[in-house]
Structures are given as C-alpha cells and as structure tokens.
Amino acid sequence: MTDVSSPWVSVPAPAKLNLMLHITGRRPDGYHNLQTLFQFLDYSDWLEFRCRGDDLLTLTPDIDGVERESNLIIRAARVLQNLAKEKGITVPGADIRLTKRLPMGGGLGGGSSDAATTLLTLNQIWQLGQSLDQLARIGLGLGADVPVFIYGQAAFAEGVGEQLTPVPQLEEKWFLVVRPDVHVNTAEIFSHKCLTRNTPAINMRTALEQGGDNDCQQIVSMIYPEVGNALNLLNKYSLAKMTGTGACIFSSFDSEAEAAKVAEQLPAEYEHFIAQGVNHSPAHTLLFRPS
Numbered sequence: 427m428t429d430v431s432s433p434w435v436s437v438p439a440p441a442k443l444n445l446m447l448h449i450t451g452r453r454p455d456g457y458h459n460l461q462t463l464f465q466f467l468d469y470s471d472w473l474e475f476r477c478r479g480d481d482l483l484t485l486t487p488d489i490d491g492v493e494r495e496s497n498l499i500i501r502a503a504r505v506l507q508n509l510a511k512e513k514g515i516t517v518p519g520a521d522i523r524l525t526k527r528l529p530m531g532g533g534l535g536g537g538s539s540d541a542a543t544t545l546l547t548l549n550q551i552w553q554l555g556q557s558l559d560q561l562a563r564i565g566l567g568l569g570a571d572v573p574v575f576i577y578g579q580a581a582f583a584e585g586v587g588e589q590l591t592p593v594p595q596l597e598e599k600w601f602l603v604v605r606p607d608v609h610v611n612t613a614e615i616f617s618h619k620c621l622t623r624n625t626p627a628i629n630m631r632t633a634l635e636q637g638g639d640n641d642c643q644q645i646v647s648m649i650y651p652e653v654g655n656a657l658n659l660l661n662k663y664s665l666a667k668m669t670g671t672g673a674c675i676f677s678s679f680d681s682e683a684e685a686a687k688v689a690e691q692l693p694a695e696y697e698h699f700i701a702q703g704v705n706h707s708p709a710h711t712l713l714f715r716p717s
C-alpha cells in the first residue's frame with residue numbers, strides 16, 4: 427500500500443573510476459588484494475525513494491537480466507529492513523524508482539553505487555541512526571566496491587577495496603568515458619589464469635605521484651577485443667585506461683571542451699559520455715547538505 431502522503435526523495439548514485447588498479451595478491455578465500463585510486467564522476471544513476479504504508483519493498487523498472495531479489499538495490503534495502511527488525515525498530519516498506527544511466531558491467535560501479543545510495547538514503551528516511559562505518563560494513567557484504575560509495579570520498583583503496591584512505595587532493599579533471607559494446611564479467615576476469623596477480627605493493631604517495639596501470643586491462647583486451655580496439659583508438663588522441671574490470675575506458679582532460687573535441691572524432695558506433703571527476707560523492711552532497 428503506497429503512502430501517498432510520503433514525499434519522494436531523489437538521490438544520485440554516482441559512477442566511480444579506478445584511476446589505477448594493481449593486483450598485489452590473492453587471498454585464501456579467492457578474493458584479490460588490490461591497490462586502487464577511486465574517484466567519483468559527476469555522472470549518476472538516480473534513485474527515488476518513498477515510504478509505504480506496509481512493509482513491502484518495490485522497485486521500478488526492473489533491470490533486464492537481473493532478478494528483482496538479486497538487484498543490489500533490493501538486497502541493500504532488505505538487509506537494512508532486517509537489521510531494523512532485529513533491533514526491534516518498526517520500519518515501513520519503500521517504493522524505489524530507478525533511472526539507470528550507468529552501463530552495467532562497465533567498471534563504473536553502478537550496482538555498488540545503487541546499493542550504497544539505497545543504504546545511505548533509507549538509513550536517513552527510516553531514522554535508523556547507523557554510522558557510515560556500520561553502513562560500510564553492511565555494504566561490503568553486498569560488494570567490494572560498496573564501502574567507497576558509503577564514505578563518499580575519493581580514496582586510495584587496499585585490501586579488497588575496503589581499506590580506504592581519503593585523497594581529497596586529486597585533481598578534478600574532465601573525463602571522456604567510452605563504452606565498448608560488451609559486458610565484462612568481473613568474476614571471470616579475477617579467475618583467469620593469466621591475470622597479473624603479483625604487482626609489488628606501492629605506497630599511496632607513489633600512486634598519487636606516478637599513477638599506475640590497470641592490471642586487468644591486458645586480459646580484458648584479450649578476451650574482449652572490442653575493449654582493446656577502443657583503447658587503441660582513444661590512445662591516438664590521449665592516454666586511455668580501463669576502469670575496474672572494464673569494459674569502459676577513459677581519458678582525462680583539463681577542460682570539458684578538450685574532451686568534447688576528442689569525442690567528436692570518435693566513430694559513431696562508440697557510445698560515450700563526458701563527466702567531471704569529483705572527490706566528494708554527489709550522493710553525499712545531497713544527503714548531508716545543511717538543512
């Protein structure tokens with residue numbers, strides 16, 4: 427039962443880029459230890475939330491190929507609802523509307539960001555009083571990338587991506603992000619026998635000063651030639667890198683105009699967008715603005 431008296435709250439779920447991504451080892455549980463620099467983009471999915479008169483969770487529209495109960499938005503909402511129940515707090519259900527702009531399996535962290543925005547927003551709407559640390563712990567159970575979106579600060583990440591050191595000093599460049607028409611399966615890349623898994627760990631200062639490569643780029647380009655082709659093409663204009671386990675690739679520029687100039691030269695079949703890198707998550711800007 428929808429509670430029409432409850433207002434809709436609209437919150438972005440921004441993309442992230444991995445400005446560099448090193449794999450420094452493999453843990454006994456099969457997960458990989460990484461070193462990566464996360465920066466957000468001012469380019470987002472949008473989620474709208476409204477309390478219900480009953481305790482149901484609804485999501486519209488469905489995402490093609492993702493079961494409602496597997497959708498990270500519903501999973502995040504359900505974990506929080508169950509936590510409230512365990513604490514003896516009665517919370518209503520929620521209607522959630524999703525405007526999906528971030529390509530799935532693009533290495534832009536769309537699913538993780540949707541989950542984080544859901545946790546942050548429902549924590550506020552339901553007045554659960556969970557701290558960011560508590561939400562990050564819950565989020566880590568949903569995906570390795572969720573905590574950085576919960577804390578909302580550009581960060582140097584280690585471990586599986588949950589040990590975060592904020593890096594507010596990153597330059598907020600403009601990015602041209604190109605999306606090769608393939609969906610990369612993260613688990614497939616991490617389980618590939620040829621993946622580089624022994625890059626020596628560096629310290630954060632070195633990562634910030636020298637940047638670094640993406641250790642997944644070579645394997646992904648081999649399995650998905652579309653990614654390699656897009657990298658070769660973009661590299662003709664400006665240094666191009668892959669984000670996460672792909673498939674999206676990006677180049678950075680000092681201005682939106684410079685990014686647009688290169689975008690104009692891309693063949694029509696290459697989907698792309700231009701967005702500014704930001705060190706503070708747009709979700710946080712909206713949810714934690716002074717009232």
Ligand SMILES: C[C@@](CO)(OP(=O)(O)O)[C@H](O)COP(=O)(O)OP(=O)(O)OC[C@H]1O[C@@H](n2ccc(N)nc2=O)[C@H](O)[C@@H]1O
Nearest residue numbers: 456457458533534535569570571586612613616670671672
């Ligand atoms: C590689 C990164 C870098 O930012 O980005 P994406 O390309 O996925 O966006 C992430 O660490 C991905 O995080 P996320 O997409 O949340 O991954 P998860 O759902 O936790 O894991 C998917 C699968 O990838 C493998 N995996 C993931 C992360 C990691 N550090 N080691 C792994 O081996 C595991 O096999 C896991 O089952």
Ligand SMILES: Nc1ncnc2c1ncn2[C@@H]1O[C@H](COP(=O)(O)OP(=O)(O)O)[C@@H](O)[C@H]1O
Nearest residue numbers: 497498499530531532533534535536537538540
């Ligand atoms: N709300 C969601 N948005 C995107 N993907 C989701 C969502 N919920 C579950 N998924 C699943 O997570 C996978 C990874 O999606 P996504 O986070 O967009 O990619 P990546 O991890 O490469 O950045 C998708 O292929 C999809 O099966």
